[in-house]
Amino acid sequence: MAAIDQVLEGRSVCICAGSGGVGKTTTAAAVALGMAVEGLKVCVLTIDPAKRLADSLGLEELGNEATRVDPELLKANGIECRGELWAMMLDAKQTFDQLVARHAEDAEARERVLGNSIYQQISSALAGSQEYMAMEKLFELHTEGRFDLLVLDTPPSRNALDFLDAPERLTQFIEGRSLQLFIKPTGLAARVAGRGAGVVLALLKRILGFDLLADLSEFFTAFSGMIEGFQDRAHRVNALLRDDQTTFLIVCGPQAEPIEESVFFHSKLVEAGMNFGAAVVNRVRYRLVDGEVDPEQVEAEVDAELEDPDLSSRLALNLAEYELLADRDEENVGKLRERLGGAPLIRVPYLDTDVHDLTGLAEIDRYLFADEATRESLAT
Ligand SMILES: Nc1ncnc2c1ncn2[C@@H]1O[C@H](COP(=O)(O)OP(=O)(O)O)[C@@H](O)[C@H]1O
Numbered sequence: 001m002a003a004i005d006q007v008l009e010g011r012s013v014c015i016c017a018g019s020g021g022v023g024k025t026t027t028a029a030a031v032a033l034g035m036a037v038e039g040l041k042v043c044v045l046t047i048d049p050a051k052r053l054a055d056s057l058g059l060e061e062l063g064n065e066a067t068r069v070d071p072e073l074l075k076a077n078g079i080e081c082r083g084e085l086w087a088m089m090l091d092a093k094q095t096f097d098q099l100v101a102r103h104a105e106d107a108e109a110r111e112r113v114l115g116n117s118i119y120q121q122i123s124s125a126l127a128g129s130q131e132y133m134a135m136e137k138l139f140e141l142h143t144e145g146r147f148d149l150l151v152l153d154t155p156p157s158r159n160a161l162d163f164l165d166a167p168e169r170l171t172q173f174i175e176g177r178s179l180q181l182f183i184k185p186t187g188l189a190a191r192v193a194g195r196g197a198g199v200v201l202a203l204l205k206r207i208l209g210f211d212l213l214a215d216l217s218e219f220f221t222a223f224s225g226m227i228e229g230f231q232d233r234a235h236r237v238n239a240l241l242r243d244d245q246t247t248f249l250i251v252c253g254p255q256a257e258p259i260e261e262s263v264f265f266h267s268k269l270v271e272a273g274m275n276f277g278a279a280v281v282n283r284v285r286y287r288l289v290d291g292e293v294d295p296e297q298v299e300a301e302v303d304a305e306l307e308d309p310d311l312s313s314r315l316a317l318n319l320a321e322y323e324l325l326a327d328r329d330e331e332n333v334g335k336l337r338e339r340l341g342g343a344p345l346i347r348v349p350y351l352d353t354d355v356h357d358l359t360g361l362a363e364i365d366r367y368l369f370a371d372e373a374t375r376e377s378l379a380t
Pocket residue numbers: 019020021022023024025026027049050156282283284348349350351352353354355356
């Protein structure tokens with residue numbers, strides 16, 4: 001089975017998609033590092049890196065600028081890098097839910113806003129706009145042509161499909177009524193900005209419990225600049241997603257639900273005419289022993305060493321449970337493999353520690369960049 005470098009052969013855009021919490025950010029960073037090690041000039045666009053991972057990539061602050069990971073730092077971590085690794089943290093906008101949570105005075109006010117229909121439209125469009133912004137930045141960097149390969153981490157949406165729908169949802173929102181109300185010169189914004197605005201705003205403030213309009217206006221000002229030529233760009237972004245230069249990695253966990261979601265996502269990708277590169281099943285548990293585990297026998301074996309009957313019985317049970325999980329993981333991965341019909345599937349084991357630095361990423365790369373046989377021998 002192919003390794004990541006074979007999957008990415010001849011591609012210049014790699015999009016890591018999948019549900020939240022499965023290891024997308026980790027995988028994106030590890031793929032970028034591995035390809036840089038092999039000699040490419042790579043930039044990873046991360047969205048929500050854990051603080052320690054961001055620090056270790058030298059991403060100290062938010063900002064839509066690519067910065068190069070210090071070659072000396074790579075060397076100090078024992079990483080021989082023939083190419084260049086660059087990283088960028090996309091400015092992930094606060095979601096409106098957080099805004100409400102922060103400003104609403106009490107639970108009742110919060111519920112009132114969350115139940116508001118304009119609010120609901122705006123917030124779902126904003127959630128989509130984060131995805132759209134990510135693609136927009138990807139498109140921009142791709143057009144500049146400074147890098148051999150761009151690796152895009154995707155926002156932590158609950159549903160991987162949100163990412164594919166983002167351009168369309170945003171277009172719909174822009175053309176919809178609620179936004180027009182705010183941005184048209186004759187719209188609500190103009191009216192409230194005129195005479196008597198103070199009264200309206202004060203009233204809104206009383207009703208909502210916080211100054212919603214003031215918070216919104218900043219967003220809409222930034223947003224309205226994007227509207228011109230928007231559809232044209234959305235079209236070109238869509239074309240890039242479908243281009244032969246682009247490929248998708250589906251990152252998922254080995255549990256039944258994420259596996260099901262990946263099967264579905266894969267079919268959607270294919271249906272939408274996008275290139276599927278590989279599935280990366282992350283945090284897979286592998287069997288520690290061959291054959292059935294008999295807890296009593298294990299307990300008897302370790303008892304002599306541990307001299308603590310309670311501890312040895314818990315250890316034996318724990319091992320039995322772990323083996324059960326490992327069997328389930330294998331079964332689930334098998335299902336995905338079947339449904340992918342021969343397309344690459346790469347398993348990465350559940351490591352003992354979190355992956356939050358360059359050494360951790362290099363450890364992940366031992367699996368991502370190994371052929372199937374080597375990978376399996378490493379994992380077991
Ligand atoms: N193979 C792995 N083994 C152990 N921990 C992992 C592995 N992959 C990721 N992690 C850890 O899991 C957490 C979530 O990973 P992250 O990449 O941030 O997920 P996502 O971007 O999908 O939300 C992080 O703390 C990361 O260090």
